[in-house]
Amino acid sequence: MPxxxxxxxxxxxxxxxxxxLIPASILVLAPVSLPAGIVTxxxxxxxxxxxxxxxxxxxxxxxxxxxxxxAEVPLEVTGTAVAALGDAARIERGTGLDARAFLVIRGWxxxxxxxxxxxxxxxxxxxxxxxxxxxxxxAAINGSRRPDVEGEQx
Numbered sequence: 062m063p064x065x066x067x068x069x070x071x072x073x074x075x076x077x078x079x080x081x082l083i084p085a086s087i088l089v090l091a092p093v094s095l096p097a098g099i100v101t102x103x104x105x106x107x108x109x110x111x112x113x114x115x116x117x118x119x120x121x122x123x124x125x126x127x128x129x130x131x132a133e134v135p136l137e138v139t140g141t142a143v144a145a146l147g148d149a150a151r152i153e154r155g156t157g158l159d160a161r162a163f164l165v166i167r168g169w170x171x172x173x174x175x176x177x178x179x180x181x182x183x184x185x186x187x188x189x190x191x192x193x194x195x196x197x198x199x200a201a202i203n204g205s206r207r208p209d210v211e212g213e214q215x
Contacts, residue, residue, distance in 0.1 A: 065122040065201035071113045072169045082106045122201040129165040129190045140177030142202040144195035166191045174198045
């Protein structure tokens with residue numbers, strides 16, 4: 062059973078605003094064929110909705126591992142996770158970003174969690190992950206990591 066699990070679904074306004082593909086396709090193809098424009102618009106919208114839905118990454122803390130999208134790392138090589146909300150998250154994603162960091166960020170999700178990687182063999186100094194529940198994710202990472210580290214030191 063995962064201690065934390067979240068799927069980074071797109072927000073509803075993205076699906077609604079994507080509906081503009083249909084009239085845009087009609088406008089472009091209307092001089093050639095109005096039915097072709099309608100069908101093309103519907104197909105493009107369905108493809109966009111399908112790709113947004115199928116590619117939504119999963120963020121999970123479970124079994125001593127932290128998974129973000131397709132990548133995962135053992136919690137024993139992570140440092141203390143820090144939640145960044147609001148303006149702090151904007152700085153983390155912008156001017157405060159290290160180019161070597163591993164990113165799983167989505168523009169439609171405001172908050173992020175920064176997870177330092179303490180493995181000297183890993184070229185990424187930290188992972189930056191978008192989340193709608195930043196405090197919960199940071200607590201799950203920190204809470205799952207500490208018993209393993211303390212148990213190894215004893």
